[in-house]
Amino acid sequence: MIPYARQDVSDEDVAVVVEVLRSDWLTQGPVVGRFEQAVAANCGASAGVAVSSGTAALHLACRALGLEPGDGVWTSPNSFVASANCARYCDCDVDFIDIDPKTYNLSVAALEEKLYRSEQQGNLPKAVIAVHFAGQSCDMEQIWGLSQKYGFKVIEDASHAIGGRYRDTAVGSCRYSDLTVFSFHPVKIITTAEGGMVMANDEGLLERLRLLRSHGIARDPAAMASPDEGAWYYEQIDLGYNYRMSDMQAALGLSQLNRLEAFVQRRRFLASQYDQALEGLPLVRPWQHPDCQSSYHLYPVQVVGGSKQRRELYDALHHRDIRVQVHYIPIHTQPYYRSLGFACDAFPEAESYYARTISLPMYPAMTDEDQAAVVDTLHEVL
Ligand SMILES: *Cc1c(COP(=O)(O)O)cnc(C)c1O
Numbered sequence: 001m002i003p004y005a006r007q008d009v010s011d012e013d014v015a016v017v018v019e020v021l022r023s024d025w026l027t028q029g030p031v032v033g034r035f036e037q038a039v040a041a042n043c044g045a046s047a048g049v050a051v052s053s054g055t056a057a058l059h060l061a062c063r064a065l066g067l068e069p070g071d072g073v074w075t076s077p078n079s080f081v082a083s084a085n086c087a088r089y090c091d092c093d094v095d096f097i098d099i100d101p102k103t104y105n106l107s108v109a110a111l112e113e114k115l116y117r118s119e120q121q122g123n124l125p126k127a128v129i130a131v132h133f134a135g136q137s138c139d140m141e142q143i144w145g146l147s148q149k150y151g152f153k154v155i156e157d158a159s160h161a162i163g164g165r166y167r168d169t170a171v172g173s174c175r176y177s178d179l180t181v182f183s184f185h186p187v188k189i190i191t192t193a194e195g196g197m198v199m200a201n202d203e204g205l206l207e208r209l210r211l212l213r214s215h216g217i218a219r220d221p222a223a224m225a226s227p228d229e230g231a232w233y234y235e236q237i238d239l240g241y242n243y244r245m246s247d248m249q250a251a252l253g254l255s256q257l258n259r260l261e262a263f264v265q266r267r268r269f270l271a272s273q274y275d276q277a278l279e280g281l282p283l284v285r286p287w288q289h290p291d292c293q294s295s296y297h298l299y300p301v302q303v304v305g306g307s308k309q310r311r312e313l314y315d316a317l318h319h320r321d322i323r324v325q326v327h328y329i330p331i332h333t334q335p336y337y338r339s340l341g342f343a344c345d346a347f348p349e350a351e352s353y354y355a356r357t358i359s360l361p362m363y364p365a366m367t368d369e370d371q372a373a374v375v376d377t378l379h380e381v382l
Contacts, residue, residue, distance in 0.1 A: 002374060004325040005187035005297075008263070008365040009252075016251040028214075028244040035250035036197065038257050043162070043172025045180065045199035049209040050250060054159045054183025056243040057196035058086035058129070061179045064198070064208040065127060065153045067092050072125035074114070075157070076106040077330040077350040079131040083157045084331050087129070094340070095125070096332050098347040102287045104300070105138045106130060107349070108146075115150050127153040130177070134286060134327075135189070135267075135295035137166035140176035159183035160297035162190060163264035167291050172199045179205065184249075189263060189295050190256035192249035216240030266364040267296035270371060274299055274360060277375040281382050284356075298327055302356040310356050316381045317358075322374055325359045 020031060028050075036048040051057045067073060069091035075083045077096040084094045097114060100107040111128070118124045128147065130138040140156070147154045154177040158164075162182050164171040172180045182188075184195035200206050211218060216238035221228045224235045245253075271294070275285055284302040288294060303309045310326075317324045330350040332342035345351065361374055 001321045001323060002361045002366075002370050003323045003363070004359050004361050005363045006365065007186040007191045008259075008363065009191075010255075010259070013252055013255045016255045017248050020247045020251045023247070025247045027246050028250075029247040031247040031250040031254065032245050035192075035245075035253045035257070038254055039162075039172070039182070039197055040199065042257060042260065043170040043180075043199060045172055045174050046201045046203075047206050048197045048199045049206060049213060050195065050197045050245040050253075051213055051243040052196070052245055053194050053243075054181060054185060054188075054196035055082040055086065056241070057181040057183070057198045058082055058155070058157060059089050059241075060209050060212050060243060061155045061181055061198050062086050062090045062092070062127070063212050064200075064205050065155070065178060067126055071127070072118075072123060073127045073129065074111070074125045075129040075331075076131045076133070077332050077347045078104055078106075078133055078328050078353060079157065079331060080159070080328060081331055081334060082159075083129055083131050084337070087127070092126070094337075096330075096342075096347055096350075097128075098349045099133075099353060101349050101353065103136060103138075103289055104133045104286075104353060105136065108139050108142045111143065112146060115146060119150065124150055125152050127155060129155045129157050131157040131159075132161035132164065132171060134298040134300055135160045135164050136286075136289065137161060137164055137171055137292045137294075139289070139291070140166055144176035153178045156180040159185075159188060159196075161295050162188075163260050164295035165293040171295070174199055174201050178202070184253055184256075187297075189267075189297055190253065190260055192245065192253040192256070195245050195249050195253060211238060212240040213243045214240060215242060263364040264295045266366075267362060268294075270362055270366060271296045271299055273368075273371055274375070277371075278378065281378060283378070283382070296362060298359045299362040300327060300357050300359045302353065303358070304356075307355040310358060313381060314358055317374075317377060320377050322361065322377055324361065326354070326357060327359050328354065330354050 073087035184192040
């Protein structure tokens with residue numbers, strides 16, 4: 001069986017987790033801090049706040065930016081539902097920006113047009129969540145420029161993109177955003193089992209993220225309303241959550257981070273092999289923007305026929321135990337979002353892309369033989 005994605009956990013990764021299990025700390029402790037510092041150093045942000053999932057990271061990002069009920073939040077329909085749900089948790093009004101048919105990321109031209117119209121109507125968004133689909137960064141300099149012009153906050157959903165680069169920055173540096181979110185789910189680039197992190201450069205935002213991660217409880221006397229009543233004393237000063245990461249997870253993450261570069265190199269090599277081996281087949285291969293170096297979380301191809309051909313190809317590959325996947329069912333077509341009033345034909349580029357796309361197997365432990373089997377099967381079936 002060849003999956004579309006899977007984690008690569010080494011003996012070394014296992015050993016560091018076992019070491020934590022025998023230590024004094026199992027929940028958030030010193031290893032979480034070390035993991036946060038290591039990720040921040042790796043991507044060039046001043047700090048990171050580790051949390052229990054990428055979804056929790058997105059939710060905290062929305063809360064830290066002060067998003068409130070009724071605020072407009074825009075994102076890409078070509079993403080996992082969490083990219084939009086995080087704003088719904090804050091009772092924000094979610095809307096979508098259709099995708100660019102070449103990069104499959106949100107179209108900056110469509111964003112600009114919608115901002116222009118929204119300004120006329122007096123309903124500009126409070127935040128845009130830019131999703132780096134498949135590991136390729138959005139055009140962040142342009143999105144950041146628009147945020148300065150129209151006054152909205154920018155969150156990068158980089159769940160697919162740790163290890164990727166945009167121009168002369170690493171994804172996660174927050175050079176062109178307020179906050180960047182990573183996911184460490186096992187199908188992503190590095191894993192902590194469940195886990196995520198929010199990266200930031202602003203000390204005020206980092207403080208809020210840390211506060212909200214743990215119930216909104218402050219232990220620093222400077223943040224408290226009443227004088228310190230003793231060493232036991234704490235105050236809940238906001239409504240937070242238990243979104244903490246455990247030291248076991250952070251140990252796995254630290255060990256995986258040592259392997260990030262090798263993982264991404266392997267993914268890029270596999271992508272270049274697919275690029276060559278699929279030439280001549282009736283498939284649209286993923287296009288790379290010259291400003292971006294993708295971390296290749298996914299290698300999506302589009303069939304040139306319609307959804308019927310995609311289904312046949314998907315079934316034929318699964319029949320041969322090649323477990324390809326489809327990314328993504330456009331978020332606005334989900335029944336929950338339809339119940340909020342979205343029409344199934346509201347974002348035609350995302351819908352047309354969805355009808356034709358299949359993500360081929362892509363993971364660092366994929367062998368050359370596994371990849372050759374996928375390529376041979378595609379040649380045979382097509
Ligand atoms: C995986 C993913 C998430 C959610 O991450 P979890 O760690 O599974 O909560 C959010 N956005 C995108 C684009 C993702 O791929």
